[in-house]
Amino acid sequence: MSAVAVHLDRLTRRFGALTALDELDLDVAPGELLALLGPSGCGKTTALRLLGGFDRPDAGRVMVGGQDVTNTPANRRDMGMVFQAYSLFPNMDAHRNVQFGLRMRKMGAAQRKARADEVLDLVGLADHAGHYPYQLSGGQQQRVALARALAIEPSVLLLDEPLSALDARVRNQLRAEIRAVQQRLGITTLFVTHDQAEALSIADRVGVMHDGRLEQLGTPEEVYDRPATPFVAEFVGTMNHVAGRVLAGGRLEVLGSSLKAIGADGQQQGGMVEVLVRPEALEAVADEHGHAIVAERTFLGSLTRMRVTLDDGADLLIDVATRRGLPEPGARVAVRVTSEDALVSGPSTP
Amino acid sequence: MGVAPFAVYVALFLGGPLYEVIYGAVTTTRGSLTWFNFSQTFHQPYVGAFEESLKLALLTSLIGGVFGLWLACAVVTAGPRSPLRRIVGSGAGVLAYFAGVPLAFAFIAALGRYGEATKLLQDIGINLNAGSFTISSLTGIFLCYVYFQVPLMVLLIIPALEGLRPEWHEAATGLGASTFGYIRHVAAPVLAPALIGAVLLLFGNAFAAYATAYALVGSSVNLVPGWIQQLISGNVLVDENGIGLALGVEMIVVIAIVMVGYAALQRRATRWLQ
Amino acid sequence: MRRRRRRRPRLWRVTILVLAAVFFLGPQVSALRYSFVQSNGENGLGNYTQLFHDSALGSSLVTSLEIAALTTVIMLALMLPTVVWVRLRLPRLAVVVESISVLPIVIPPIVMAAGLATLQSHASAQISSVIFTSPLTALTPFYVILAMPFAFRSLDVGVRAIDLRTLVDAARNLGAGWTTLLLRVILPNVRTAILTAASLTVALVLAEVVISETLLYDTYPVELVNTGQNLVGVAVALSVLSLAVTWLLLYMVSFIGNRDASRARIGRLL
Numbered sequence: 001m002s003a004v005a006v007h008l009d010r011l012t013r014r015f016g017a018l019t020a021l022d023e024l025d026l027d028v029a030p031g032e033l034l035a036l037l038g039p040s041g042c043g044k045t046t047a048l049r050l051l052g053g054f055d056r057p058d059a060g061r062v063m064v065g066g067q068d069v070t071n072t073p074a075n076r077r078d079m080g081m082v083f084q085a086y087s088l089f090p091n092m093d094a095h096r097n098v099q100f101g102l103r104m105r106k107m108g109a110a111q112r113k114a115r116a117d118e119v120l121d122l123v124g125l126a127d128h129a130g131h132y133p134y135q136l137s138g139g140q141q142q143r144v145a146l147a148r149a150l151a152i153e154p155s156v157l158l159l160d161e162p163l164s165a166l167d168a169r170v171r172n173q174l175r176a177e178i179r180a181v182q183q184r185l186g187i188t189t190l191f192v193t194h195d196q197a198e199a200l201s202i203a204d205r206v207g208v209m210h211d212g213r214l215e216q217l218g219t220p221e222e223v224y225d226r227p228a229t230p231f232v233a234e235f236v237g238t239m240n241h242v243a244g245r246v247l248a249g250g251r252l253e254v255l256g257s258s259l260k261a262i263g264a265d266g267q268q269q270g271g272m273v274e275v276l277v278r279p280e281a282l283e284a285v286a287d288e289h290g291h292a293i294v295a296e297r298t299f300l301g302s303l304t305r306m307r308v309t310l311d312d313g314a315d316l317l318i319d320v321a322t323r324r325g326l327p328e329p330g331a332r333v334a335v336r337v338t339s340e341d342a343l344v345s346g347p348s349t350p
Numbered sequence: 351m352g353v354a355p356f357a358v359y360v361a362l363f364l365g366g367p368l369y370e371v372i373y374g375a376v377t378t379t380r381g382s383l384t385w386f387n388f389s390q391t392f393h394q395p396y397v398g399a400f401e402e403s404l405k406l407a408l409l410t411s412l413i414g415g416v417f418g419l420w421l422a423c424a425v426v427t428a429g430p431r432s433p434l435r436r437i438v439g440s441g442a443g444v445l446a447y448f449a450g451v452p453l454a455f456a457f458i459a460a461l462g463r464y465g466e467a468t469k470l471l472q473d474i475g476i477n478l479n480a481g482s483f484t485i486s487s488l489t490g491i492f493l494c495y496v497y498f499q500v501p502l503m504v505l506l507i508i509p510a511l512e513g514l515r516p517e518w519h520e521a522a523t524g525l526g527a528s529t530f531g532y533i534r535h536v537a538a539p540v541l542a543p544a545l546i547g548a549v550l551l552l553f554g555n556a557f558a559a560y561a562t563a564y565a566l567v568g569s570s571v572n573l574v575p576g577w578i579q580q581l582i583s584g585n586v587l588v589d590e591n592g593i594g595l596a597l598g599v600e601m602i603v604v605i606a607i608v609m610v611g612y613a614a615l616q617r618r619a620t621r622w623l624q
Numbered sequence: 625m626r627r628r629r630r631r632r633p634r635l636w637r638v639t640i641l642v643l644a645a646v647f648f649l650g651p652q653v654s655a656l657r658y659s660f661v662q663s664n665g666e667n668g669l670g671n672y673t674q675l676f677h678d679s680a681l682g683s684s685l686v687t688s689l690e691i692a693a694l695t696t697v698i699m700l701a702l703m704l705p706t707v708v709w710v711r712l713r714l715p716r717l718a719v720v721v722e723s724i725s726v727l728p729i730v731i732p733p734i735v736m737a738a739g740l741a742t743l744q745s746h747a748s749a750q751i752s753s754v755i756f757t758s759p760l761t762a763l764t765p766f767y768v769i770l771a772m773p774f775a776f777r778s779l780d781v782g783v784r785a786i787d788l789r790t791l792v793d794a795a796r797n798l799g800a801g802w803t804t805l806l807l808r809v810i811l812p813n814v815r816t817a818i819l820t821a822a823s824l825t826v827a828l829v830l831a832e833v834v835i836s837e838t839l840l841y842d843t844y845p846v847e848l849v850n851t852g853q854n855l856v857g858v859a860v861a862l863s864v865l866s867l868a869v870t871w872l873l874l875y876m877v878s879f880i881g882n883r884d885a886s887r888a889r890i891g892r893l894l
Contacts, residue, residue: 100522
């Protein structure tokens with residue numbers, strides 16, 4: 001079965017005075033996993049629900065595989081949906097849960113059973129087919145939910161924060177499995193999450209949403225390295241705000257280094273601008289004549305995060321790979337930028 | 351231990367009367383064990399009264415169950431904070447648990463010989479008083495019982511209805527089911543234990559009830575509680591006291607069976623809905 | 625493309641709501657109208673004011689109110705510490721205690737009355753004169769038992785809704801004794817639960833007729849039935865009143881205690 005494309009055409013949805021979606025325009029390529037990322041209330045779940053048919057837009061169209069399905073009810077759209085939690089039917093065991101969609105499509109009993117066995121095996125739960133939801137762990141329940149959604153061979157897979165209710169270890173494991181299954185089946189997928197690490201790790205493309213609008217749409221690297229708006233910069237990963245001076249030839253002076261400026265158009269030479277730098281793009285080296293002091297050092301496993309205070313009062317976060325000999329709290333250090341370019345967010349606020 | 355006062359209190363004030371009932375049912379006035387009291391309860395008029403009580407309980411619990419469920423669905427779909435919900439909630443609480451005597455008089459005022467509704471019906475040509483209908487009868491009691499059984503059902507079943515997660519409906523829809531399909535395959539099976547349990551409670555409630563019947567008809571009513579009261583209070587033959595107590599034990603047995611059934615169903619209901 | 629969605633009133637909902645309105649409000653409206661027809665044939669509030677003229681009715685009401693108050697106090701004093709203790713110290717006994725608290729439901733009131741009547745007839749003259757003469761002492765202890773299932777449930781829901789363990793540990797850490805703990809720390813936080821339990825108890829006592837009638841005590845409901853033999857209008861008026869007051873009581877309880885954690889859960893009880 002070949003994958004389909006999804007096109008959300010200027011979708012608008014209002015709830016009373018609140019505009020949940022403001023003319024959202026989004027394309028999902030066939031076989032692609034697109035993650036919609038954003039804080040609560042940004043409209044990502046609303047968009048998903050509109051695509052699934054669980055809600056009707058106030059304006060705009062939903063196109064799947066070239067067809068306009070805006071007016072098609074949810075039970076006639078060919079989609080598989082995985083909810084955040086609690087979506088398994090409690091009165092049926094895993095096997096019958098998975099068969100449900102097939103039953104609705106009037107598939108014969110033997111065929112249903114074979115197909116259900118197949119997908120349960122795909123998600124690694126063949127042994128638990130006879131278990132009821134209350135007998136399954138959170139992670140297992142979500143796997144069954146995924147199997148149930150895939151059993152009907154949908155043209156689009158919808159995932160509404162499927163990992164948010166699980167604990168960290170299970171989350172990471174299941175995340176990779178979902179991605180593996182999705183790629184193997186080549187199914188067009190829309191994945192909604194508020195966890196940026198999740199979005200960055202599994203998506204082909206990430207759409208960052210805020211207040212009902214798409215702030216940026218791009219590959220994980222693009223969204224992370226070249227955030228298009230301050231919101232995206234802050235939401236995806238951590239950002240330091242540093243002062244930089246505009247030099248000639250499209251370069252900036254930041255913390256003593258000369259860097260290529262990005263987004264510095266229109267800034268006056270010699271003027272001060274605010275620059276965004278990732279913690280992993282900084283380095284702190286012990287130096288008696290340095291211009292900063294280590295305020296705090298936090299061990300995070302493979303990473304160590306240091307908070308240093310510059311002499312002019314500003315605080316910076318620096319992430320380095322954990323090793324011995326890192327500067328202690330209280331030590332005087334010199335801070336340098338290790339990347340080649342710097343993202344300008346705007347003129348310096350006095 | 352902190353639960354000692356509680357345990358002692360219950361043993362004394364619940365155990366006391368209970369002991370008297372059981373003891374009195376199985377002993378003669380001289381204190382020797384006897385089967386007499388119980389054997390009498392298997393004869394008329396007591397058997398007849400038992401049948402009437404069971405019939406009344408069965409009918410009112412089934413009717414209360416059906417209409418109560420219907421009404422509860424209508425209330426729940428209005429939303430958790432709607433005024434309808436609040437009014438029905440507190441109103442149902444009053445009618446279900448405290449209606450007793452006031453309810454009887456409300457019905458007398460409505461459908462009694464000179465009741466307002468009787469007059470209304472006479473105006474449109476239906477004369478209730480012409481036939482053998484009187485509110486002070488088992489039929490009247492039946493109507494009154496339905497009046498508090500429906501609210502009780504509403505109160506009992508609303509939590510179960512609210513326990514139906516919206517995700518189930520949406521998941522079912524997403525997988526191709528119509529609303530009817532969802533009800534048939536998911537909602538009904540999930541609700542079944544709670545529904546049956548609620549109807550069981552309704553049955554027990556009607557079987558044990560007496561206040562309304564007493565206010566409408568008096569202790570001469572052909573129901574088990576009526577006979578118990580007659581046998582206990584102010585009767586010449588002391589022997590009959592024992593029969594009343596035997597009937598009491600039988601009532602307890604019926605209710606106990608109902609409660610055990612209810613508890614078992616509750617366990618099943620909550621296990622699925624963890 | 626603009627689409628305005630309106631929920632069309634669904635037939636199945638409208639039908640039952642209309643049926644329910646007619647069936648449930650009908651008798652109440654009839655009773656209300658009936659209550660305004662005085663014994664002299666004219667319309668007025670005579671049936672209602674009868675409460676103040678009739679000494680039997682009035683004194684029985686006072687008696688019932690006294691019993692209600694005493695029952696409530698004993699019920700709270702017995703049940704609240706028990707509920708707290710069970711939730712705090714003996715969580716595994718919770719199921720057992722809960723089952724015991726539900727036990728009174730298995731005994732129909734008429735059977736309880738039969739047992740009490742027998743108890744009375746077997747009691748010695750001294751006990752009789754002390755306990756069984758006045759309804760206040762005779763009925764109250766057993767009314768507490770009757771109220772137990774509802775009261776326990778209300779209090780339990782309320783106590784479970786607050787973070788009991790943390791509150792108690794914090795208070796004890798700061799030096800509170802058990803009485804202070806109960807009165808100053810726990811009680812204020814379960815106000816709604818207590819009010820609900822108390823309201824249910826009062827309503828129960830004021831409606832209880834089977835036991836008091838069988839034992840020949842003159843409580844308000846008993847007197848109400850007696851009045852109904854002769855003065856039906858008065859009985860109907862007082863019935864309307866008592867239903868209205870009970871409803872008002874329960875309705876208000878569902879609003880009280882806005883800051884109470886237990887309020888959200890109590891809503892489920894009603």
